[in-house]
Amino acid sequence: NAGVTQTPKFQVLKTGQSMTLQCAQDMNHEYMSWYRQDPGMGLRLIHYSVGAGITDQGEVPNGYNVSRSTTEDFPLRLLSAAPSQTSVYFCASSYNEQGQPQHFGDGTRLSIL
Amino acid sequence: GQNIDQPTEMTATEGAIVQINCTYQTSGFNGLFWYQQHAGEAPTFLSYNVLDGLEEKGRFSSFLSRSKGYSYLLLKELQMKDSASYLCAVRDSNYQLIWGAGTKLIIKP
Numbered sequence: 001n002a003g004v005t006q007t008p009k010f011q012v013l014k015t016g017q018s019m020t021l022q023c024a025q026d027m028n029h030e031y032m033s034w035y036r037q038d039p040g041m042g043l044r045l046i047h048y049s050v051g052a053g054i055t056d057q058g059e060v061p062n063g064y065n066v067s068r069s070t071t072e073d074f075p076l077r078l079l080s081a082a083p084s085q086t087s088v089y090f091c092a093s094s095y096n097e098q099g100q101p102q103h104f105g106d107g108t109r110l111s112i113l
Numbered sequence: 114g115q116n117i118d119q120p121t122e123m124t125a126t127e128g129a130i131v132q133i134n135c136t137y138q139t140s141g142f143n144g145l146f147w148y149q150q151h152a153g154e155a156p157t158f159l160s161y162n163v164l165d166g167l168e169e170k171g172r173f174s175s176f177l178s179r180s181k182g183y184s185y186l187l188l189k190e191l192q193m194k195d196s197a198s199y200l201c202a203v204r205d206s207n208y209q210l211i212w213g214a215g216t217k218l219i220i221k222p
Contacts, residue, residue: 045209058209104156
């Protein structure tokens, strides 16, 4: 029972670099999402997907891209890293978007220098 | 705008009872969740309320009043391991979760 797996757990980038945060779930969940968590603020939704081939923007999508080619995987791409993107990133999944609790990965702690 | 308000920090004594409040103003309502998050870890699901009233789950209970835009999480027989942040989240009319900033609960012996 792996649940939601995120890699890497920690990453340091330089401004302008790009990278992909990986997220995979083995629960056959249709709904997947990416959040960022910053001190003193609630989790903020970056992008989400209601199923393979379908993605949509959340509250703070600028500077990030996603794709959902399979039910299991939902990678998050930082196009050109900026210090403002220093944060803890969580991937979450649920059976659907209606009334089901989300299962979270362990998070990726990302620092942009 | 949409808003979830929770106290930033609370302190309680081991063995006691604590109530963590959450008030919300959202565009529509499709359920309220409580999550627990230990420092450096992922949030984990505690409870879900969609109808008014109290939901009890062992030492934890959650209450909802939709007319007042209000919920609380009640933790009984506090243990040291309950030291964590407690996150309130509301699912709005678009079925998106709006999250509060969380309440850091400190348990003292």
